[in-house]
């Protein structure tokens with residue numbers, strides 16, 4: 529992408545973004561462009577004695593969809609409700 533140049537990058541953004549096409553012009557420098565490696569995965573087993581993985585530690589969520597925080601909080605609430613009395 530870098531070797532094709534910023535103008536080509538802005539053109540590709542205009543082609544795929546559903547926001548105002550002129551927003552692509554705001555990118556004037558490669559320093560404004562960051563690579564975010566996204567994972568969507570989950571542990572096969574979320575616990576072992578003395579350890580409980582919740583949220584992204586148990587099931588990494590993509591930013592796409594915007595549900596990761598919701599699921600992480602739900603994990604915490606469910607874990608607290610199940611474990612608080614026993615602990």
Ligand SMILES: Cc1cc2nc3c(=O)[nH]c(=O)nc-3n(C[C@H](O)[C@H](O)[C@H](O)COP(=O)(O)OP(=O)(O)OC[C@H]3O[C@@H](n4cnc5c(N)ncnc54)[C@H](O)[C@@H]3O)c2cc1C
Nearest residue numbers: 564582583584585588589590591593594595596597598600
């Ligand atoms: C760019 C981006 C945009 C996103 N947008 C949304 C959105 O709009 N809506 C949405 O719902 N979700 C969104 N998500 C997903 C969401 O951020 C995560 O799913 C959510 O934050 C998971 O919460 P968590 O508490 O499990 O993990 P985290 O929020 O990652 O919290 C883990 C914490 O542990 C700390 N930590 C790590 N290692 C150690 C250590 N060894 N000792 C002590 N502390 C440690 C970290 O610093 C961090 O503060 C987005 C994610 C990304 C990357």
